[in-house]
Amino acid sequence: MKKPLLEAIRERPLLGDGAMGTQLMLAGLEQGGCGEEWNLIHPDRVLAIQRRYAEAGSDCILTNTFGGSRIMLNRHGSADKVAEINAAGVRIVREAFAAAGRDGYVIGDIGPFGGLMEPYGEFSEDQVREAFNEQAKALVDAGADAIIIETQTSLEELGLGIDAAKQAGAACVIGSMAYDVTLDGETFRTMMGIDPERAAEFMADRGAHVVALNCGTRMDMERAREAVRRYRQTTALPVMAQPNAGQPTLINMKIHYDETPEEMLRGVVPLLEAGANIIGGCCGSTPEHIRAFRKAMDQYLESGRGGTADFADYADKR
Numbered sequence: 079m080k081k082p083l084l085e086a087i088r089e090r091p092l093l094g095d096g097a098m099g100t101q102l103m104l105a106g107l108e109q110g111g112c113g114e115e116w117n118l119i120h121p122d123r124v125l126a127i128q129r130r131y132a133e134a135g136s137d138c139i140l141t142n143t144f145g146g147s148r149i150m151l152n153r154h155g156s157a158d159k160v161a162e163i164n165a166a167g168v169r170i171v172r173e174a175f176a177a178a179g180r181d182g183y184v185i186g187d188i189g190p191f192g193g194l195m196e197p198y199g200e201f202s203e204d205q206v207r208e209a210f211n212e213q214a215k216a217l218v219d220a221g222a223d224a225i226i227i228e229t230q231t232s233l234e235e236l237g238l239g240i241d242a243a244k245q246a247g248a249a250c251v252i253g254s255m256a257y258d259v260t261l262d263g264e265t266f267r268t269m270m271g272i273d274p275e276r277a278a279e280f281m282a283d284r285g286a287h288v289v290a291l292n293c294g295t296r297m298d299m300e301r302a303r304e305a306v307r308r309y310r311q312t313t314a315l316p317v318m319a320q321p322n323a324g325q326p327t328l329i330n331m332k333i334h335y336d337e338t339p340e341e342m343l344r345g346v347v348p349l350l351e352a353g354a355n356i357i358g359g360c361c362g363s364t365p366e367h368i369r370a371f372r373k374a375m376d377q378y379l380e381s382g383r384g385g386t387a388d389f390a391d392y393a394d395k396r
């Protein structure tokens with residue numbers, strides 16, 4: 079029996095996975111297509127991607143269920159398959175770890191519902207709450223070790239996601255914000271104006287177990303380090319960081335992310351030293367990025383700089 083995720087990250091930092099969306103595109107998903115449906119119609123392709131992450135050394139892999147809420151699936155006429163798609167998502171990650179001969183944690187992924195809530199948008203709070211409740215329950219019932227509510231920009235939506243995960247009985251609930259660097263380059267906040275301190279306080283109050291950041295605009299490894307530092311100053315909760323592999327550019331009508339594994343890996347130790355408990359990548363990151371992260375993390379841990387004591391100590395001091 080492996081330890082619960084929350085126990086494991088108090089002992090040593092863990093490695094997350096890389097991008098799913100950009101990998102699905104490489105595997106043939108059309109722009110605007112429903113990647114989550116692939117859990118049912120092309121499970122082999124999803125498995126192949128996640129198996130590469132497991133083989134590259136990921137300790138935690140997110141399910142391919144970013145858009146797996148009823149509201150998102152409804153846009154593809156698949157609202158009746160919420161339970162099926164999310165359960166398959168969990169199963170495929172387990173298969174990926176098994177195929178790679180590696181034990182790991184399945185993090186059930188819940189992305190934004192993709193609209194705005196009243197009074198700004200057309201969705202009522204109840205509709206969003208129900209959609210998140212349904213998805214979180216499907217992921218937890220299928221055996222996810224944790225739930226991540228990710229790429230969040232508003233506290234209202236994040237709060238509904240956290241509530242849903244807790245109500246479903248998730249053993250570990252991760253809230254993850256997408257920050258954008260401000261035009262003057264001074265700082266970063268979400269599209270809805272939330273800064274890391276406010277997000278961390280909110281998540282701690284709402285009962286999340288891990289505060290995280292992912293994706294965003296111009297949030298490179300250095301900015302991610304800064305976000306981790308600010309989270310750490312605000313809360314004693316563990317921290318997770320999954321920045322994008324640099325900036326997207328369009329080359330031959332294909333989206334390309336400009337940070338290589340070699341460039342990104344230089345940011346791994348600073349992230350660990352800032353106190354990150356889980357490190358992974360978001361858009362544009364690949365199994366090669368994750369392999370480079372694994373190497374940097376292992377070297378760091380073997381050097382004794384980031385041993386158990388450091389992390390336990392750090393948590394105690396907060």
Ligand SMILES: [Zn+2]
Pocket residue numbers: 292293294322360361
């Ligand atoms: Zn992303």
